[in-house]
Amino acid sequence: MRVKFMLNGKQTIVDAPADRRVVDLLREDFGLIGVKECCGAGECGACTILVNGTSRLSCLMLAAQLEGVEVTTIEGVAPEGSFAIVQQAFIDCGAVQCGFCTPGMVLAVLDLLQRNPQPSSEEIREGLSGNLCRCTGYQKIVEAVQVAAALLKGRRA
Amino acid sequence: MEVLFPRTLEELKELFVTYPDGRIIAGGTDLLVQLRKHGNKPSALFSVEHLEQLQHVEEKETEIFIGAGVTHQQLWELPIIKNYFPVLHDAVAVLGSPPIRHSGTLGGNLCTASPAGDTLPPLYVLGAKIAISGKTGKRCVPIAEFIQGPGCTMLEQGEFVTGIQIPLPAPQAFSAYYKVGKRKALAIAIASLAVMLEVNPDETVKNIKLAWGSVGPTVMVLPEVEAFLKGKVLSDEILSQAGKMASLGVKPIDDIRASAEYRQCLTANLLLRICRD
Ligand SMILES: Cc1cc2nc3c(=O)[nH]c(=O)nc-3n(C[C@H](O)[C@H](O)[C@H](O)COP(=O)(O)OP(=O)(O)OC[C@H]3O[C@@H](n4cnc5c(N)ncnc54)[C@H](O)[C@@H]3O)c2cc1C
Numbered sequence: 136m137r138v139k140f141m142l143n144g145k146q147t148i149v150d151a152p153a154d155r156r157v158v159d160l161l162r163e164d165f166g167l168i169g170v171k172e173c174c175g176a177g178e179c180g181a182c183t184i185l186v187n188g189t190s191r192l193s194c195l196m197l198a199a200q201l202e203g204v205e206v207t208t209i210e211g212v213a214p215e216g217s218f219a220i221v222q223q224a225f226i227d228c229g230a231v232q233c234g235f236c237t238p239g240m241v242l243a244v245l246d247l248l249q250r251n252p253q254p255s256s257e258e259i260r261e262g263l264s265g266n267l268c269r270c271t272g273y274q275k276i277v278e279a280v281q282v283a284a285a286l287l288k289g290r291r292a
Numbered sequence: 293m294e295v296l297f298p299r300t301l302e303e304l305k306e307l308f309v310t311y312p313d314g315r316i317i318a319g320g321t322d323l324l325v326q327l328r329k330h331g332n333k334p335s336a337l338f339s340v341e342h343l344e345q346l347q348h349v350e351e352k353e354t355e356i357f358i359g360a361g362v363t364h365q366q367l368w369e370l371p372i373i374k375n376y377f378p379v380l381h382d383a384v385a386v387l388g389s390p391p392i393r394h395s396g397t398l399g400g401n402l403c404t405a406s407p408a409g410d411t412l413p414p415l416y417v418l419g420a421k422i423a424i425s426g427k428t429g430k431r432c433v434p435i436a437e438f439i440q441g442p443g444c445t446m447l448e449q450g451e452f453v454t455g456i457q458i459p460l461p462a463p464q465a466f467s468a469y470y471k472v473g474k475r476k477a478l479a480i481a482i483a484s485l486a487v488m489l490e491v492n493p494d495e496t497v498k499n500i501k502l503a504w505g506s507v508g509p510t511v512m513v514l515p516e517v518e519a520f521l522k523g524k525v526l527s528d529e530i531l532s533q534a535g536k537m538a539s540l541g542v543k544p545i546d547d548i549r550a551s552a553e554y555r556q557c558l559t560a561n562l563l564l565r566i567c568r569d
């Protein structure tokens with residue numbers, strides 16, 4: 136079936152089986168390999184994307200469900216060749232080790248900061264509880280979110 | 293599998309005639325995991341995402357109607373849920389994880405009918421009724437009748453849930469949901485308890501409803517425990533006595549998350565949290 140949607144700011148039309156998983160569509164048909172797959176069952180958050188600004192799991196979505204929506208993957212959070220504030224904060228705070236969880240984690244942070252621009256560390260942990268990281272122990276990720284939140288606050292002021 | 297998007301209840305009913313083996317997909321957080329694990333794909337999925345009648349929440353004078361397609365996140369954000377139904381608010385706050393709550397729906401949690409479904413014990417103590425629609429018409433049944441066993445509801449082929457009706461609780465009623473899992477997030481309940489409580493001016497219990505999750509094949513309701521507590525002033529001692537009765541009444545199993553014995557112990561201990569709140 137033909138599916139029309141916005142992908143990282145670009146109007147996109149794709150011909151795909153209605154029941155193709157969105158994670159496969161994005162990785163294999165569009166080459167957006169920043170979308171990771173790990174558990175394929177909703178448990179790890181590696182496949183997180185933003186759908187109309189809200190974090191959703193692309194391993195639990197079907198191509199047909201993309202009709203008319205706006206999708207953002209990690210490739211679309213900043214202009215080519217630059218980093219978004221949240222990404223830069225991850226780098227500066229050492230919140231990236233192997234990096235496999237990072238794309239999903241950053242997108243989950245964007246969702247969180249949109250709902251709650253100044254989260255406490257408890258709220259950060261809760262907001263990112265759908266994203267697993269085997270490397271960092273989470274502390275540096277929490278710090279990166281705090282740094283990003285402070286920078287974004289300065290911007291708005 | 294085709295994926296179709298009915299816009300009205302009529303269209304959905306017709307789809308069940310055209311594709312008798314079709315299945316409804318709401319958030320897909322149970323269905324897609326299950327289809328991937330067990331194969332056996334139906335010829336079509338009917339997504340209720342764009343079916344407006346399943347997406348709305350209606351506040352009436354004495355009750356609230358929650359469309360089956362309302363997500364856990366939407367419920368959590370609604371002031372009426374927070375103010376009048378803390379037990380449901382607590383439950384959707386600890387269900388899965390943020391992205392699961394962004395997709396998963398109340399209707400999906402209900403129809404999955406898992407003994408560990410977090411919204412089910414709250415719906416039992418709130419006296420919820422399930423609005424069903426299908427080719428033979430409409431009906432509305434109490435949740436305890438709707439859920440028939442683990443993973444089993446009274447829905448027949450071609451029938452679906454349009455929404456959940458819940459009476460508004462008495463203004464001073466206290467309600468809460470307590471869940472014990474292996475960890476805080478993304479944890480299926482090892483045991484849980486929903487409480488709805490009204491007390492008299494002299495602090496004796498006027499009315500109490502209790503429902504336990506994950507300690508039996510479906511949600512467990514124990515009228516003898518409720519009857520024992522009625523008219524008493526709640527204290528650790530009274531609740532410990534009620535807990536002994538409760539741990540004998542539930543039917544827990546051993547599984548990968550916990551032993552039956554531990555679950556019996558939790559059944560009793562969860563009651564003690566009422567006095568802490
Ligand atoms: C990682 C993960 C963690 C989870 N954690 C929890 C948890 O902590 N607690 C918990 O309770 N659950 C949990 N779940 C299970 C699941 O997310 C919830 O049960 C959720 O509410 C299901 O809703 P859904 O809209 O995604 O249902 P779907 O998957 O879309 O549907 C589930 C079933 O209900 C049927 N259905 C849906 N809507 C209707 C309707 N209106 N009428 C008739 N049938 C219908 C479908 O055909 C399907 O059989 C978890 C799932 C995952 C993947």
Ligand code: FES
Nearest residue numbers: 173174175180194
């Ligand atoms: S791959 Fe989607 S949640 Fe793990």
Ligand code: FES
Nearest residue numbers: 232233268269270
């Ligand atoms: S950095 Fe390796 S999984 Fe998070």
